[in-house]
Every structure is written in structure tokens, then in C-alpha cells.
Amino acid sequence: xxxxxxxxxxxxxxxxxxxxxxxxxxxxxxxxxxxxxxxxxxxxxxxxxxxxxxxxxxxxxxxxxxxxxxxxxxxxxxxxxxxxxxxxxxxxxxxxxxxxxxxxxxxxxxxxxxxxxxxxxxxxxxxxxxxxxxxxxxxxxxxxxxxxxxxxxxxxxxxxxxxxxxxxxxxxxxxxxxxxxxxxxxxxxxxxxxxxxxxxxxxxxxxxxxxxxxxxxxxxxxxxxxxxxxxxxxxxxxxxxxxxxxxxxxxxxxxxxxxxxxxxxxxxxxxxxxxxxxxxxxxxxxxxxxxxxxxxxxxxxxxxxxxxxxxxxxxxxxxxxxxxxxxxxxxxxxxxxxxxxxxxxxxxxxxxxxxxxxxxxxxxxxxxxxxxxxxxxxxxxxxxxxxxxxxxxxxxxxxxxxxxxxxxxxxxxxxxxxxxxxxxxxxxxxxxxxxxxxxxxxxxxxxxxxxxxxxx
Amino acid sequence: xxxxxxxxxxxxxxxxxxxxxxxxxxxxxxxxxxxxxxxxxxxxxxxxxxxxxxxxxxxxxxxxxxxxxxxxxxxxxxxxxxxxxxxxxxxxxxxxxxxxxxxxxxxxxxxxxxxxxxxxxxxxxxxxxxxxxxxxxxxxxxxxxxxxxxxxxxxxxxxxxxxxxxxxxxxxxxxxxxxxxxxxxxxxxxxxxxxxxxxxxxxxxxxxxxxxxxxxxxxxxxxxxxxxxxxxxxxxxxxxxxxxxxxxxxxxxxxxx
Numbered sequence: 001x002x003x004x005x006x007x008x009x010x011x012x013x014x015x016x017x018x019x020x021x022x023x024x025x026x027x028x029x030x031x032x033x034x035x036x037x038x039x040x041x042x043x044x045x046x047x048x049x050x051x052x053x054x055x056x057x058x059x060x061x062x063x064x065x066x067x068x069x070x071x072x073x074x075x076x077x078x079x080x081x082x083x084x085x086x087x088x089x090x091x092x093x094x095x096x097x098x099x100x101x102x103x104x105x106x107x108x109x110x111x112x113x114x115x116x117x118x119x120x121x122x123x124x125x126x127x128x129x130x131x132x133x134x135x136x137x138x139x140x141x142x143x144x145x146x147x148x149x150x151x152x153x154x155x156x157x158x159x160x161x162x163x164x165x166x167x168x169x170x171x172x173x174x175x176x177x178x179x180x181x182x183x184x185x186x187x188x189x190x191x192x193x194x195x196x197x198x199x200x201x202x203x204x205x206x207x208x209x210x211x212x213x214x215x216x217x218x219x220x221x222x223x224x225x226x227x228x229x230x231x232x233x234x235x236x237x238x239x240x241x242x243x244x245x246x247x248x249x250x251x252x253x254x255x256x257x258x259x260x261x262x263x264x265x266x267x268x269x270x271x272x273x274x275x276x277x278x279x280x281x282x283x284x285x286x287x288x289x290x291x292x293x294x295x296x297x298x299x300x301x302x303x304x305x306x307x308x309x310x311x312x313x314x315x316x317x318x319x320x321x322x323x324x325x326x327x328x329x330x331x332x333x334x335x336x337x338x339x340x341x342x343x344x345x346x347x348x349x350x351x352x353x354x355x356x357x358x359x360x361x362x363x364x365x366x367x368x369x370x371x372x373x374x375x376x377x378x379x380x381x382x383x384x385x386x387x388x389x390x391x392x393x394x395x396x397x398x399x400x401x402x403x404x405x406x407x408x409x410x411x412x413x414x415x416x417x418x419x420x421x422x423x424x425x426x427x428x429x430x431x432x433x434x435x436x437x438x439x440x441x442x443x444x445x446x447x448x449x450x451x452x453x454x455x456x
Numbered sequence: 457x458x459x460x461x462x463x464x465x466x467x468x469x470x471x472x473x474x475x476x477x478x479x480x481x482x483x484x485x486x487x488x489x490x491x492x493x494x495x496x497x498x499x500x501x502x503x504x505x506x507x508x509x510x511x512x513x514x515x516x517x518x519x520x521x522x523x524x525x526x527x528x529x530x531x532x533x534x535x536x537x538x539x540x541x542x543x544x545x546x547x548x549x550x551x552x553x554x555x556x557x558x559x560x561x562x563x564x565x566x567x568x569x570x571x572x573x574x575x576x577x578x579x580x581x582x583x584x585x586x587x588x589x590x591x592x593x594x595x596x597x598x599x600x601x602x603x604x605x606x607x608x609x610x611x612x613x614x615x616x617x618x619x620x621x622x623x624x625x626x627x628x629x630x631x632x633x634x635x636x637x638x639x640x641x642x643x644x645x646x647x648x649x650x651x652x653x654x655x656x657x658x659x660x661x662x663x664x665x666x667x668x669x670x671x672x673x674x675x676x677x678x679x680x681x682x683x684x685x686x687x688x689x690x691x692x693x694x695x696x697x698x699x700x701x702x703x704x705x706x707x708x709x710x711x712x713x
Contacts (some may be wrong), residue, residue, distance in 0.1 A: 039564040040659070056503040056515035067672045069499030074569030173586040196619070263498075342517045383522045411459035 003236045033420060033455045034135065035065065043419045043455070048345045049378060049386045050455060051196045051426075052082045055297045055340075060187055062143035062257070064169035064178060065138050071170060073139025092138045096201065099154075100128030100451035105215065108445055109438040111122070115214035117205055120443065126398040129452050130154040133162070143169040147225040156202060163250045168413065177362060183250040185287060186270055187223070188258060191307035192336035192349035194223045194247040198378050198388035199410045204241045216322075216406060217241030218428050218447065222334065223396035226370035229399030231318045231356075233275045235325065238317065240396055240403075245274075245332045246289050246311040247351070253286070258445075266293040268309075269427035274316040285314030304339045319366060321359050329356040348375035355382065370397030384416040396441070406441035407431040414453070473702050481571045482548075482661045483577055493580025500566065501581075519562050524643075524681070526651035527563075530581045533645075534679040536665050539595035542685035545585075547593045551578045558664045596675055596687060599694045601667060605702030613703025616696060620689070620708065625682060630655030630707035636682075645708040652694045653683075655707045665710075670701045 036043055043050050046057030055063060059068035066072045104124035113122050131154055137147040145167040152159040165182030187194045199218055204217030213228070217239065225244045232238055243249050253272030258263060267290075291309035296302075299367040313330040323347030336349035355368040376390040388412040412426035426449045433445045483489045498507065504527040506514040511529035522527050528535070537554050538546040555574050557564035566574065582588040602609070617623065625642060627633040634656035636642055642649045659667035663673040674697055677685030690697040 040558065040560045042519070043560045045522070045562065045564070047516075054503075054515040054518050055513075061501065067566065067568060068503060069496060069501075070568040071568065083558055086666065123473065187460065201511055295513040299503065299512050299514075300506075301512050301514060301517040343521065380521050407711050 027332060027433075033096075034090065034092055034137065035060075038138065039067070041218075045062055045438075047339065049108050049198065049380070049414070049416075052198065052345060052378060053193075053196060055303045058189070062175070062178065062259075064143060064167035066143070066145070066149070066169065067172075071144045073144060090211070092136050094135045094137075095129070096133045096451040096453070096455045097129050098133075098451065099131045100127065100202075100449045101129060101295060102126055102450040104448040105203075106445045106447065107215075107443050110442055112214075112443060114207060114210065114212055114438075114440075115231070116209075117242075120214050124448075128154065131175040143171075145169065153185070170390040178257050179254065181254040184255055184270075185245045185250050186248065186255065186268075186272070186291075187309075187327045189266065189268065189293070190291060190309065190336055190349075191293060191305045191338045192220075192222070192347050192374070194220065195249060196241050197376065197390075198386070198414065199376070199390045199412050199428075200451075201243075202426040202428075202449070204239055206237070206239065211237045212402060213240065216408075216430075216440045216444045218377075219347070219392070220244070220247075220374040220390070220409065221392040221406065221408075222336075222351045222372035223247035224372060224375040224378070225393065226351075226353050226372050226394050226396055227355070227398035228396060228402035228404075229319060229366065230328075230330070231320065231325065233315070233318055233327075235273035240394070240398070245287070245313065245316075245330065245353075246291070246309050246334065247332075250352070251287075258419070261335040263297065264295055266295070268292070274313055287311065287313045287316050288424050302340065304337070306337045308335045309333070317355075319359070319362055320365075321362050323361075326362070328358055331356060345378040346376070348373070355397070365400050367400060367403060368422075370403075383406045386411040386412075386414040386416070386422075386449060388414065394441075402439070404437065404439040422454045423451070424453065425450045440446045459528060459544075468618045481573055482575045483579070489576050489579045490583060492573070493576035493578070496569065496577050497580050499567065501577065507582075509581055520648060522648070524646070525595040525647065526563055526646065531584045536604055536678040538593075538676050538679070539598075539672055540593045540676065541596055541687060542679055545587055545591055545593040546576075547595050548578055549582075549595075550583075550593075557664065560660050596672075598668065598672055598675065601671065601698040601701065602610075602695070606704070607701075609699040610703050610706050612696065613699040613701070613706075616702055620686070625652040626655050627652070630704070642682050644682075650681055655704055658705075658708050658710065667698075667701050670696060670704055674700065 003375045033043065041120065046053060046060055050053045053334065056068065058132045062068070090437050106122045107120055108184040111117065121316045132152045134150040135148070139145045149162040150162040161183065163183050163185055165184045168179040171177040171424040185195055196206065202218035204213050205215035212229065219241045223238050223243050225238050225242045227238070228240050230238045240242065251272040251274060254268055255268065255270035257266065269290045270288065274286045289309060289311040293305055293307040293309060295305045311332040315327040315329065317328050317330045319328055331354045332351055334349055334351035336347070338345070338347040350373050351371060353370045358366065358368055372395070373393045374390065376388065378386060378388045383385050393407045395405050408428050409431055410426060412424055414422045415425040416422045427446060429446045430442070430444055433442055435442055462645035482639060495612040502513055504519065506516065508511040511527040511533065516527040534543065534632050535546045538544065538550050552574055555577065556567045607647060623634050625634045627637070632652040634652055637652040640649055642650045642652060654660055661669065662668055663678070675685060675687045677683050686697065
């Protein structure tokens with residue numbers, strides 16, 4: 001059985017190797033991603049630390065990839081096809097390679113009966129960074145923008161379009177009405193954005209025959225599904241760790257957003273196909289959501305925001321009853337906040353999920369409510385070293401025979417070799433491992449990762 | 457004769473139109489201009505420079521983090537990018553140029569604001585510093601340089617580079633790796649560490665990379681940084697300073713004007 005020390009040694013070796021490889025391979029070129037290239041800026045003009053946005057970056061995003069207070073799409077984007085050069089292409093295209101080069105999981109019980117053979121045991125393995133993303137984004141012309149992200153995930157053996165949408169901005173006046181339509185991430189402009197986390201998602205593992213979770217996922221649990229035994233409309237199990245509803249990575253629909261009274265207040269309403277499906281629209285109704293956000297961002301290197309949302313699902317999930325599959329309405333309500341002062345970036349979210357329209361027969365075996373809390377703190381301890389902490393708690397709901405609540409604490413050190421090249425080491429600890437039972441949420445004691453994050 | 461007179465009239469009309477257009481672009485300094493300038497500033501600039509212009513906007517800290525640069529404090533800081541002598545305020549044209557071109561790495565170009573909007577912002581940000589009311593910044597005169605570099609001129613420029621200890625910060629070959637830079641001794645007025653410009657990479661030149669831009673930077677220095685002004689050293693010897701300009705451009709493989 002590999003010891004904890006062995007894993008730490010392996011992590012250090014991995015990081016040293018990564019540092020060496022990176023130092024050798026990085027060219028002293030203008031290695032900056034697409035938006036930064038377009039505006040000749042460093043990444044940190046818009047990011048506290050990628051992918052987290054600072055206030056300027058948030059307003060750039062809200063303005064449809066135009067500088068805040070401007071409508072620059074008509075100036076920087078106007079080119080005829082014949083005039084396009086490789087530089088123009090680079091100004092609209094970026095790639096990001098990220099993931100773990102070393103991953104190490106440690107469990108209380110090795111190979112428990114609920115697990116596929118050989119998947120739940122102490123192990124440390126090297127691999128290639130598993131997530132490759134190709135982005136193309138920018139403004140087509142004044143106040144019309146676009147964004148598309150193609151992602152390939154080696155771990156999940158999946159490749160596909162994550163997000164793809166058009167933006168129409170400043171309709172009726174500056175920041176009055178902005179529209180996004182397509183496959184959008186609803187929480188993009190929320191105080192706690194699902195996709196902008198320093199501690200990357202680490203997927204759970206599901207038993208191939210029983211569909212039961214055999215290894216817990218490491219994820220901002222406030223944004224996750226939180227229910228055991230919930231299915232999408234095509235019958236596939238929804239993992240309690242899957243980002244979902246308002247916090248989905250992407251759902252197809254339309255959203256309207258704006259700040260009609262000035263910077264201090266933002267409204268957001270949206271209509272989605274819902275149903276937690278990658279593509280398609282199998283549900284009978286549509287999901288709706290609304291959010292408000294209050295901001296303070298003026299002076300003293302300080303900014304803060306407070307947001308709230310309500311997401312009302314409409315036949316957006318199913319549960320199994322004794323006689324078959326029944327539609328349910330899955331709702332979520334949440335509040336989030338961020339406080340940022342100089343090097344400190346503190347953000348968190350609390351969500352409450354409810355299942356409505358439950359079949360009476362299933363009520364005795366299914367908990368219809370669940371909640372989640374995620375708190376994160378990022379801080380630069382030096383100019384190039386970012387320390388990140390995250391606490392996640394899930395008070396799980398769903399199938400009473402499976403549901404297990406979970407609390408994890410994560411810690412990460414990220415070293416920026418350049419503004420767009422970082423290596424990291426991360427460890428996650430189960431705060432409830434001492435409690436009874438060997439369910440996945442209890443069995444995973446801790447995990448250790450080392451990896452790389454490159455954006456170009 | 458008649459045709460010639462018409463020509464002159466036409467030229468005068470065109471000149472008059474140009475002049476009146478230029479006047480119309482720069483709005484008069486009045487309450488409306490300041491109000492509009494404030495609106496634009498708060499939507500476009502305050503994120504880094506702060507709502508009160510003190511360089512402490514909510515996003516500004518991340519640009520340098522624990523090192524230089526920090527966003528300009530319009531209330532009390534001096535200005536790096538000027539055409540005026542060291543220690544003096546910039547001209548309106550200097551401010552207009554910075555807003556229009558941006559600063560590589562740290563500030564985007566705001567040419568997407570129309571010219572009138574840029575002038576309105578300038579009027580507003582100047583309103584924080586009373587010195588702008590008391591002084592009338594005068595740009596230094598920059599004689600036009602020789603037609604182009606010669607090999608001997610570039611060699612003379614190299615000699616000046618050594619003589620004036622440029623290498624101490626910028627390194628022997630302009631890589632920004634001089635002994636003062638690598639030792640971390642370079643600081644700005646806030647005592648924040650600052651990097652020496654990599655002269656081999658003109659795209660990173662904050663004050664522009666054309667021969668005229670480089671000449672101006674050498675003459676005026678960059679207030680608030682360790683980069684001194686050489687206007688006094690080269691008074692009456694502008695030809696020699698041009699040779700230094702050609703040498704600096706040769707470091708990145710650029711020659712000619």
C-alpha cells in the first residue's frame with residue numbers, strides 16, 4: 001500500500017519535472033491568450049488569477065467582450081474575409097490545457113463491495129493533463145459578440161461543445177438589456193461562477209452496473225446536483241456531483257441581463273430547455289430562472305457583491321417509482337457573495353434544492369430537499385504564487401438508502417511560471433471520514449493532485 | 457490666373473474645415489464636458505483608477521500585484537508618459553495619446569471611445585489635480601532625426617549606451633537583465649519592484665516604439681520610475697541622441713525610420 005509520504009514524494013517529483021519541462025518549453029514570446037492578445041494586455045488585467053475574473057473582467061464579460069463603457073466591437077472586429085491574417089485569427093482564438101499530471105486517492109476501505117473491482121483502492125498515478133479546451137470568442141461587430149468552447153476531456157473520454165452562444169449588448173442604452181442565446185452558463189455573471197474556480201472539478205466515479213457513486217467527486221458542492229437517485233429524462237442517472245440547473249456548465253436557452261440603474265444593481269432572467277441533457281429538448285416545459293446582484297466596486301482596491309437566484313425547473317428530472325419513471329420539478333434557490341480586497345478574493349454560495357411534484361409512492365424513500373455550501377479563498381502570497389482554499393459541504397437529498405452528506409476541504413498552491421503558465425499542487429481532505437459507513441462520501445479519505453494549467 | 461485663385465480658395469476652405477473640425481472635437485471646459493467625462497470615466501476607467509482617481513480601483517491591484525505598475529493616481533502622482541520635461545505635467549495631447557494607444561500589457565487602447573469622449577475624460581481626470589489649473593505644460597521640442605541610421609551611427613549609439621550606463625538596468629544586450637534589474641534593486645516611487653524594459657521587444661515599450669517615441673522617452677524620462685531624463689545631457693547634441701535611438705532599435709532588428 002503506498003504510504004502518504006510516498007504520495008507526497010511523488011507529487012514533489014512531479015512538480016519538479018513539470019517545472020523543468022515548462023521552463024524549457026516556454027518560449028519568450030507574447031504568450032497571451034485571445035482577449036489579452038487582442039487588447040495587448042496581460043491576463044491579470046481581467047483576472048485576479050485565471051479563470052477568476054476581477055471587476056474589470058466581469059464588466060468586460062457583461063459587455064459582450066467589449067471594453068467596459070465602450071462599444072468597441074465595431075472598431076476592432078470589422079474586417080473583410082480577404083483581409084484576415086493569422087494574427088486576426090489568434091485574436092479570436094485561445095486554447096487551454098489543464099489537468100492533473102499526478103493524481104492520488106486514498107480510501108478508508110479498499111475495494112468495497114459497492115465498487116467496481118480495482119477502482120476504489122489507494123493509488124497514485126501519472127497521466128497527461130486531461131482537459132483541453134479550444135475557445136473562439138469576441139465581437140463580430142458593435143454590440144454583437146460570440147463565444148464557443150470545444151472541450152476534450154481525456155478522463156471522461158468526451159469531446160464536445162461546452163458553451164456556444166451569441167451576445168447582443170447594450171440594447172436600448174448602455175447596459176440596459178444584454179441578451180445571450182445558445183448554450184449558456186447561467187451563473188457566469190453571478191457572485192459565485194461555477195466555471196471560475198481555482199480548484200478544478202475532479203469527477204466522481206460511478207459503478208458501471210449499479211450506477212451507484214463509488215468514489216466521491218471534488219466539486220463546489222453548492223453548485224452540484226446533491227440528490228441521489230435522480231435521473232434525467234433519457235433515464236441516465238444524474239450524479240449528485242454534477243453541476244446543474246442555474247449552476248450548469250451549459251444549458252440551451254436565452255437570457256436577458258442588465259444594469260439599468262447603474263453599476264450597483266444587476267438583473268438577470270432566463271429561459272432554458274433544462275432537463276440536464278447535453279443536447280436536445282425532451283422535457284415538456286421550460287425551466288426559468290431569475291437573479292439579482294448588488295455590487296460595490298469603487299475604490300480602495302475593494303469590491304464586493306451579493307447575489308441571489310431562483311431556478312424553477314419544469315419536468316426537468318425523473319425519479320424511478322415502483323411502476324416506472326415519473327417526472328418531477330427540480331428547483332434551486334441560492335445566495336452568493338464575494339469580497340475582494342487587494343490580494344484576497346473570498347467568495348461563497350449557499351443553495352437549497354427542492355423536488356416538487358413527487359409521486360406519492362416515492363415520498364417515503366426520497367428526501368426532496370438538499371442543500372450545499374461552498375466557500376473559497378484565493379490569495380497571492382507572492383507575485384507569482386497563489387494559495388487557494390475551499391470548503392464544500394453537501395447536505396444530500398434523494399434516495400434515502402444512498403444519500404450521504406459530505407464535507408471536504410481543499411488546499412492548493414499554484415505557481416505561475418508566466419502569467420499564462422502555472423503548475424499546481426492540491427490536496428483535498430474529507431472532514432467526515434471518521435463517521436460511520438463506507439459510502440463514497442465517507443470512504444475517500446483524502447486526495448492529492450499535481451498538474452498544470454496553460455492558456456495560450 | 458482665375459484657376460489659381462480658385463485653388464487657393466479651395467485650399468483655404470479645406471484648411472478652415474479641418475481647423476473647425478479639430479476645434480469641435482475638443483469640447484470646451486464646462487460643466488457639461490465634466491459631467492460627460494465623469495460618466496465615461498466611471499464606466500470605463502474607474503475599475504482600475506478608482507472612482508476618485510487615486511489609482512485604487514477594485515481591479516487595479518492585480519495588474520502589478522506586489523510589484524509595479526499600479527494604475528495612475530490622478531490626484532497626486534506625476535506622469536510617466538509625457539512630452540514635457542521631467543517633473544512637469546503632461547500636455548493634453550500626451551493624455552490623449554495614452555488613452556488612444558493604451559499601454560502595452562497594462563492598459564487597453566480606448567480608441568473605441570470617440571475623440572470627443574476621450575477629450576471629455578481628459579477634462580474630468582485633470583479636474584482632480586489643481587496643478588493643471590496653475591500650470592500650462594509645454595512640450596519639449598524634438599528635432600526631426602537624420603534620414604536613417606548608419607553603421608557608424610549605430611556604433612556611436614552603442615558607445616552612448618555604455619557611457620550612460622543603460623546596461624546597468626537594461627543589460628548588455630537590452631534584454632532587461634542588467635545587474636540592477638536582476639538584483640531586484642529597481643523600485644518605483646511606491647517602492648514597488650519594477651522591471652527594466654526589455655529593449656529587444658518593442659511591443660512592450662510603454663511609451664511607443666517608433667524612433668520619435670524612443671527619442672521622446674529618452675528626453676523626458678519616465679517620472680516615478682528609475683528611468684531618468686536625458687534632455688540635459690543631450691542638450692544641443694540631439695544628433696547623438698538619435699544615434700542612441702538607432703542603436704536601441706537595432707537591438708530588436710529594426711532599422712530605419
